[in-house]
Amino acid sequence: MDSYLGQIVDREGWAEWPGAEPGRADTVYFGEYGNDGPGADTGGRVGWAGVRQMEYDEAAQFAVENFIYGDEWLGATSFPYDDDV
Incomplete structure (x- = not known):
């Protein structure tokens, strides 16, 4: 989310893991x-x-503040983060 994706990212975006079960x-x-x-x-x-x-509402479910409750513990670290989408 909200990331720069360089040319190394294939147009297909995702690839099956080698040996994964079909489907x-x-x-x-x-x-x-x-x-x-x-x-x-x-x-x-x-x-x-x-x-x-x-869409925004769906992505917001995966934001730091909602998904891992990062606002409750990340402040005590030196890890930079954005708590919203």
């Missing part, structure tokens, strides 16, 4: 939101069931 990729959630850069074009992404181009 395994359709059981996983792959979400993208607000990325930029040459690898952020989602036009050629794989067509798996779990691949999603998220």
Whole structure:
């Protein structure tokens, strides 16, 4: 989310793990939101069931403050973070 994706990111965006059971990729959630850069074009992404181009409300569920309650403990570290989408 909100990341720079360089040219190293393939247009398909995701790849099956070697040796994965057939159909395994359709059981996983792959979400993208607000990325930029040459690898952020989602036009050629794989067509798996779990691949999603998220809207703000959906992406907010995965923000630091909601997903890992980072506001409660990350302040005590020196790790830089943005608590919102």
